[in-house]
Amino acid sequence: MNSYNFTLHGAELRALARGGLWWESEGVLVVADLHLGKALRLARRGGGLLPPWEAVDTLERLDALIRETDPDVVICLGDSFDDVQAADDVEENARLWLLRLMAGRRWLWVEGNHDPGPLSLPGEHHASFSLGPLAFRHIAQATDIAEISGHYHPKASIHAKGASLTRPCFLIDENRVILPALGSLTGGMACHEPIFSELMASDAIAVLTGDKVLPIPMPRHVR
Amino acid sequence: MLDHAGDPASLLIAPTGGGKTLSGFLPTLIELGAAPGPGLHTLYVSPLKALAADIRRNLLVPLEGMGLNIRVEDRTGDTSALQRKRQRIDPPHILLTTPESLALLLTYPEAPQMFAHLQRVIVDEIHALAESKRGDQLMLGVARLLTFTPALRVVGLSATVEDPPALAGFLTPGLCTILTADPGPDPDIAMLATREPPPWAGGGGTYAIPAILKQVGQHKTTLIFHNTRAQAEIFFQALWSQNEDNLPIAIHHGALAREQRMRVEQAMNAGALRAVVCTGTLDLGLDWGDVDLVIQVGAPKNVKRLVQRIGRANHRYNAPSKALLVPANRFEVVECLAALQAVRAHDLDGEPRGPGPLDVLCQHILNTAAAGSFDADQLYRECLQAGPYADLARTDFDACLDFAATGGYALRAYDRWQRLVVHHGRYRLRDARAAAQIRLNLGTIEDRGLMKVRYAGRLGGAPLGEVEEFFASTLTKGDTFLMGGQIVRFDSMSEMQVDVTRDPGRKPKIAVFGGTKFATSTQLSARILAYLKAGDFSDLPAHTADWLIHQSEVSQLPTAERLLVESFPYEGLQHTTFWGFAGRNAMQTLGLLLTRRMEVLGLHPLGFVSTDYGVMIWGLEAVTDPAALLDPATLRDGFETWLADNALMKRSFRTVASVAGLIDRNISGQRRKLRQATMSSNLLYDTLRKHDPDHVVMRITRIEALRGLVDFGRIEQILAQFNGRIEHVKLDQISPLSAPLILEIGKVPVVGAGRARLVEDEARELMRNIGVE
Numbered sequence: 001m002n003s004y005n006f007t008l009h010g011a012e013l014r015a016l017a018r019g020g021l022w023w024e025s026e027g028v029l030v031v032a033d034l035h036l037g038k039a040l041r042l043a044r045r046g047g048g049l050l051p052p053w054e055a056v057d058t059l060e061r062l063d064a065l066i067r068e069t070d071p072d073v074v075i076c077l078g079d080s081f082d083d084v085q086a087a088d089d090v091e092e093n094a095r096l097w098l099l100r101l102m103a104g105r106r107w108l109w110v111e112g113n114h115d116p117g118p119l120s121l122p123g124e125h126h127a128s129f130s131l132g133p134l135a136f137r138h139i140a141q142a143t144d145i146a147e148i149s150g151h152y153h154p155k156a157s158i159h160a161k162g163a164s165l166t167r168p169c170f171l172i173d174e175n176r177v178i179l180p181a182l183g184s185l186t187g188g189m190a191c192h193e194p195i196f197s198e199l200m201a202s203d204a205i206a207v208l209t210g211d212k213v214l215p216i217p218m219p220r221h222v223r
Numbered sequence: 224m225l226d227h228a229g230d231p232a233s234l235l236i237a238p239t240g241g242g243k244t245l246s247g248f249l250p251t252l253i254e255l256g257a258a259p260g261p262g263l264h265t266l267y268v269s270p271l272k273a274l275a276a277d278i279r280r281n282l283l284v285p286l287e288g289m290g291l292n293i294r295v296e297d298r299t300g301d302t303s304a305l306q307r308k309r310q311r312i313d314p315p316h317i318l319l320t321t322p323e324s325l326a327l328l329l330t331y332p333e334a335p336q337m338f339a340h341l342q343r344v345i346v347d348e349i350h351a352l353a354e355s356k357r358g359d360q361l362m363l364g365v366a367r368l369l370t371f372t373p374a375l376r377v378v379g380l381s382a383t384v385e386d387p388p389a390l391a392g393f394l395t396p397g398l399c400t401i402l403t404a405d406p407g408p409d410p411d412i413a414m415l416a417t418r419e420p421p422p423w424a425g426g427g428g429t430y431a432i433p434a435i436l437k438q439v440g441q442h443k444t445t446l447i448f449h450n451t452r453a454q455a456e457i458f459f460q461a462l463w464s465q466n467e468d469n470l471p472i473a474i475h476h477g478a479l480a481r482e483q484r485m486r487v488e489q490a491m492n493a494g495a496l497r498a499v500v501c502t503g504t505l506d507l508g509l510d511w512g513d514v515d516l517v518i519q520v521g522a523p524k525n526v527k528r529l530v531q532r533i534g535r536a537n538h539r540y541n542a543p544s545k546a547l548l549v550p551a552n553r554f555e556v557v558e559c560l561a562a563l564q565a566v567r568a569h570d571l572d573g574e575p576r577g578p579g580p581l582d583v584l585c586q587h588i589l590n591t592a593a594a595g596s597f598d599a600d601q602l603y604r605e606c607l608q609a610g611p612y613a614d615l616a617r618t619d620f621d622a623c624l625d626f627a628a629t630g631g632y633a634l635r636a637y638d639r640w641q642r643l644v645v646h647h648g649r650y651r652l653r654d655a656r657a658a659a660q661i662r663l664n665l666g667t668i669e670d671r672g673l674m675k676v677r678y679a680g681r682l683g684g685a686p687l688g689e690v691e692e693f694f695a696s697t698l699t700k701g702d703t704f705l706m707g708g709q710i711v712r713f714d715s716m717s718e719m720q721v722d723v724t725r726d727p728g729r730k731p732k733i734a735v736f737g738g739t740k741f742a743t744s745t746q747l748s749a750r751i752l753a754y755l756k757a758g759d760f761s762d763l764p765a766h767t768a769d770w771l772i773h774q775s776e777v778s779q780l781p782t783a784e785r786l787l788v789e790s791f792p793y794e795g796l797q798h799t800t801f802w803g804f805a806g807r808n809a810m811q812t813l814g815l816l817l818t819r820r821m822e823v824l825g826l827h828p829l830g831f832v833s834t835d836y837g838v839m840i841w842g843l844e845a846v847t848d849p850a851a852l853l854d855p856a857t858l859r860d861g862f863e864t865w866l867a868d869n870a871l872m873k874r875s876f877r878t879v880a881s882v883a884g885l886i887d888r889n890i891s892g893q894r895r896k897l898r899q900a901t902m903s904s905n906l907l908y909d910t911l912r913k914h915d916p917d918h919v920v921m922r923i924t925r926i927e928a929l930r931g932l933v934d935f936g937r938i939e940q941i942l943a944q945f946n947g948r949i950e951h952v953k954l955d956q957i958s959p960l961s962a963p964l965i966l967e968i969g970k971v972p973v974v975g976a977g978r979a980r981l982v983e984d985e986a987r988e989l990m991r992n993i994g995v996e
Contacts, residue, residue: 043640046657048887049630051907052637053914091636160985161795163829163978184906203993211979214986217993 001068004205004213006172009133009146015170019182019209020065021148026131027072029065032138032150033079033181034058035114036094037086044085054184055094059101061182066101074105075129077150077179078112078138086115095121112138112151140199145175153181154196155188156206158216165208171196171218173204180209190219197221224249227402232395234349234379236387237404238544243380244278247345248317252286254342255293255316262340263314266368268325268361269347272299275319278347282317293317298324311337322352322361323666329367330593330662338371346394349379350531353393356667356882359579359611362393363587366609382531389576396613407544410530412566414559415518415547420766424552424962427454428520429461431549435518436462438547439470444491445498445516451968452476452502454521454551456705459500463708471495474708476502479688483707517546522555523562530566552963553770556763561750577930579611581623581923582883583667588627589884590665592643593658596651599624622919624650627884633915660887667882676706679714679722687711687723695721703730748804748835755780770959778958781836785948788849789958793965796829797845800961801853802837805941811971812932813941814838815869816858818973821846827977832970839964843977850949855942859935868912870972875928876920877904885920 003014003022014022021030036058039050066074081090090098098121107123128137133146140149157166168180168188176199181188189195191206197220204218227233228250237243251265269275275297282295294315298307300323310318311333320328328334344365352358369375379394381387383406391399415438419430427449428435439445449455459474466472473487473496490496494513523529529546548563550556564570584606591597603620606612625631628643628650644653652658674695675686687706694704702713703726712726760768774780781787781802790799801817803810810833818840821828827843846852880886886904911918952958957965972978 040636040640043630043637046642046654046660048885049632049637049640049642050885051910051914051918052630052632052634053910056914057910158982158985158989160981163972163981165978165982184910208986212983214983216986216989 002212004170004172004207004215006205008148008172008174008177011132011134011146013177015172015177015207015213016065016068017209017211017213018061018065018068019168019180020062020069021170021177021179022069022071023134024069028075028131029069029071029073030075030077030136030148030179031062031065031182032077032179033112033153033183033186034062034076035079035082035181035183035186037090038082038183038185040089041082041086050185055090057184058182059094059097063097063101072105073108074102075108075110075136077136077148078110079114079151079181079183080109080112081115083114108136110136110138140176140178142199147176148179149176150179150181152178152195153186153188154178154191154206155180156191156208156216156219158208158214165210165214167208167210167214169209170207171200171204172207173201175201192219192221194221224402225253227400228254228376230376230400232377232379232391232397233400233402234381234387234391234394235402235404236381236384236390238383238407243404244347245281247347247378247380248282251317251343251345252289252291252293255291257291259291259293259316260340263316263318263338264340265317265343265345266325266338266341267317267319267345267347268322269319270321270351270357271348272301272321274347275299275321276301279319295319298328300324322357322364323668325364326360326590326665327662329364330590330658330665332595334367334594335371338368341368341372341375343376343378344368345378345380347380348382349394350381350384350390353390353576356580356583358393359583359609360587360667362579362609362611363583363606366605366612367591369608370605386575392613393576393610395610396608410544410546410566412529412546412548412563414556414563415549417549420764421550421552421556423770423959425966426551427457428549428551429458431520432458432462432465435549436465436468436470438516438518439472439498440468442497442516443513444494444496445518446514447498447500447518447520449500449502450521452478453705455500455502456708458520459708460705460710462500470497472498472500474500478690479707480686483688515545517544518549519546520549521551522558523548529562553767554960554963556767557751557754557771558747560763561747561754564750565747576611578614579609580879580927581619581919582879582927584612584615584620585623585627585883585919585923586665586667588624589642589661592627592650592652593661596646596649598649622922626919631919633918661884664881664884664887669878675720676711676723677720679724686720690721748806751836752781752783752804756782774959778952778954778960779950781960783944785950786853786945788846788949788951789954789961790846790951791954791957791961792845793841793957796841797843798839798841798957798961799846799849800837800839800958800964801849802960803941804836805937807833807835808931809933809937809941810834810836810838811871812938814840814971815871815932816938817852819869820852820857822973822975822977824852825976827980828973828975829977829981830970830972832964832967834964834967837961837964839961839967842973843980849951850947853942853949855939858938858942868974870974871931872924872928873905873908876908876924879924879927880904880907880920883920883923 002017005012005014007013011023012025014024016022036055039052039054043049102123108129109123109125110129111127128135135144135147137147137149139151140147154169154171155166156169157164169191170180171178171191196218200218205215206218208214224235224246235243235246255264267278279295279297286293286295295317296310296315297319298310299321311331314337328337346352346361352361365377377395379390381390384390387401387403391401415431415434417431417434421430435447449458455474455476462472473490475484475487487499491499519529548559550559591602603617606615606620622631629635629641630637641653642657643650674690676688676690677686703710710726711723714722714724760771771780778789779787781804783804787802788799790797792798801813803813814831814833818828818831821840821842826846828840829842831838831840885907911921
């Protein structure tokens with residue numbers, strides 16, 4: 001299991017290279033921003049017709065994470081569906097796949113800004129959730145501590161001489177974790193954007209996902 | 224021209240300054256006469272917005288003089304919305320416009336009425352338009368105009384080209400009258416004699432500044448051309464630091480703000496400037512007052528472009544045009560001499576054009592739908608009337624139509640949300656509101672993701688210019704770079720702009736502008752190789768002869784008989800250059816094949832760059848056995864699979880996908896940042912490769928990528944010519960011959976184990992710096 005291990009207010013957590021957060025002692029897997037149905041939503045709005053396999057690719061990643069960890073509990077931290085209609089529209093194969101993944105597990109859907117409110121799928125629906133010392137919500141609140149959130153789709157770059165790499169990343173400091181987006185076609189917001197410097201402490205770490213985890217000091221906004 | 228005014232299609236070829244444009248208009252002015260009827264008579268299309276504005280100025284003067292009551296207006300991206308609306312309803316007699324503005328006009332339902340009385344279409348600088356997708360899109364537009372008025376007469380105006388019939392075929396699939404004007408006296412081109420010798424590499428021509436300033440002093444107005452914007456900026460800076468006589472000299476290139484460019488253009492017209500340091504944006508036939516000398520700095524990568532540029536100097540028709548070549552390094556001295564020979568032999572180079580690209584066709588189909596419903600058969604027949612699409616296969620057309628309508632995916636997911644639906648046998652937009660989005664995304668000009676540069680603290684106001692987003696992302700607070708001849712210091716960067724302050728004291732970092740990588744030129748390569756073989760360097764300047772002798776002493780001279788391979792360390796990485804002299808397309812292909820092989824062998828290649836003469840590859844491990852790498856049998860194995868996963872394919876995909884309409888370029892006014900577009904286009908590429916590799920956009924991408932490459936047969940030919948004879952020279956440091964390649968633009972990154980290792984090392988280093996092991 002390739003991961004960056006750290007502690008958040010006593011909880012031992014692992015940021016997995018595949019883009020999920022694993023809390024081994026509680027058997028909890030956390031993922032964020034799946035944005036299932038994004039391609040369909042864009043098509044519905046009259047935009048370009050993007051390749052319709054983004055749900056397949058996203059679910060493959062989720063499936064791989066679940067096989068890797070075999071969790072008892074899965075928390076989807078908001079924006080799981082690109083909008084409310086997408087949750088209803090989600091095509092049959094994707095729906096069956098999700099139901100299969102949900103079987104035998106406790107599944108928590110945390111509300112996001114794209115999919116506020118209960119969805120027409122099984123599982124529990126919460127605006128936010130607490131477990132032990134940790135709080136789970138979609139969007140980070142600056143005043144909160146011991147918080148796990150998503151929403152911002154953070155990404156970071158490493159510039160080495162002769163090579164560079166940009167990847168979705170976890171942002172981690174002693175008070176909070178912001179998860180990368182698991183969904184395909186979600187783009188990303190670079191760490192040096194001002195919002196991250198406001199939310200994350202000066203010694204925050206960015207953990208790039210991919211084949212391996214690559215932790216680096218979080219690049220910050222140049223003022 | 225007047226004798227052929229009635230021909231359905233004609234092509235006039237004349238050197239720049241020969242009065243081409245006015246001849247193009249003469250039949251129009253005569254037909255319109257003193258009492259012209261209402262309606263649009265002539266449409267004039269040119270590549271540059273400025274050109275359209277310039278012609279308008281030049282036409283209005285004689286028109287007023289002749290007392291003619293002809294209305295001439297221009298319509299480009301700079302025309303106000305009010306003016307544009309008025310033109311649709313009440314068009315002038317002569318409309319001057321650009322290919323994009325015409326394409327946009329054709330997306331409106333009123334287009335047929337607006338063009339109902341059109342008699343003539345004049346396409347100016349058609350040789351330049353034929354070199355890009357803008358030309359393909361334009362010709363599809365002309366084919367549309369022909370359906371509005373079948374008696375439309377099409378005229379193309381061109382500078383000197385190597386294959387006039389091919390250009391005529393681009394203009395029209397039917398009969399075309401080709402008129403060739405007297406080419407005039409041979410141009411007067413020579414190499415500029417300088418006291419200082421050129422360096423081995425780099426410098427951008429700054430060594431020649433004293434000699435150049437002297438020439439400027441002796442002429443009325445001089446144009447000093449550079450091959451890239453960065454070179455122009457650096458040169459301009461250095462020029463001014465030596466401009467003791469305070470000669471008025473300005474700079475002009477595409478990344479500068481429009482206001483600044485206009486000021487320079489106006490000053491030139493008024494004769495107020497003695498010289499302008501510029502790039503290709505001044506390449507086209509603008510009437511620039513009294514230019515009497517053209518200086519070309521940096522070897523002309525393309526002889527044809529040189530001859531076309533030289534038409535610029537001495538705009539008077541019968542006096543010879545005057546130009547001086549300034550090689551930027553010693554290899555370029557040899558290149559310049561070969562170029563001079565080629566010009567004297569009237570040996571212009573050029574690659575055959577190839578059929579019209581299908582991504583432009585996809586966009587054209589969507590643009591057509593924006594104007595109203597259409598019949599597929601009729602549209603197909605119409606496209607066949609466009610020169611580049613004369614041989615368009617119905618199956619290709621159908622694939623593009625399917626893509627435009629449904630996305631063209633193997634998985635039919637969008638039946639409910641199709642872009643186009645069929646209604647009573649005709650295609651139309653499912654949602655009429657999509658027309659606005661289509662108009663916003665119109666165009667084929669490559670999105671290079673430029674960010675505006677402004678002085679910090681100034682909200683709005685004219686920007687200084689633009690830099691590429693990639694360059695901006697490498698800046699840290701305090702870095703300085705050149706913009707419009709000023710040294711500025713980077714303060715901060717936001718979503719859309721870069722804030723800077725003036726900082727005249729410091730030495731600037733080089734701004735990496737992409738620049739245009741000119742198309743390949745195989746004839747020059749052959750000439751140069753022959754030159755080197757002769758071994759007699761007596762007609763080379765002493766400094767260059769010395770340099771070649773030095774090259775033969777520390778390394779070897781390349782020949783056609785055996786492949787010279789040089790290896791050396793440079794800046795901590797292992798470099799290897801393969802001197803094939805086979806033209807850039809072949810060298811680029813070889814680069815792809817070799818790096819793939821190197822990756823398989825664990826040599827950790829990181830990137831490569833190619834020119835007409837060689838390909839240089841750098842990586843973590845040294846190459847010890849080039850013969851093993853060059854074995855044709857193993858290279859062939861790689862050929863099919865290299866298509867799968869390389870940076871060139873992804874670059875092509877990004878452009879093709881945005882032209883074809885898979886990726887939106889403009890989303891409700893806010894331009895998407897290229898970097899974000901890059902990541903999503905890479906993801907889209909991977910998705911398509913995995914699930915639908917034969918998707919039409921993937922097919923078009925392969926065709927596009929292959930335009931800059933050669934087929935494997937050509938590689939086999941090159942290797943056969945060397946017949947296993949390889950000479951591998953291992954050096955302690957970079958060779959004289961390889962030195963210029965270090966600064967060559969167009970580097971291709973290799974994504975593999977080498978990159979992964981460097982990035983991991985860097986990450987570990989960063990963590991170590993903050994005290995974490």
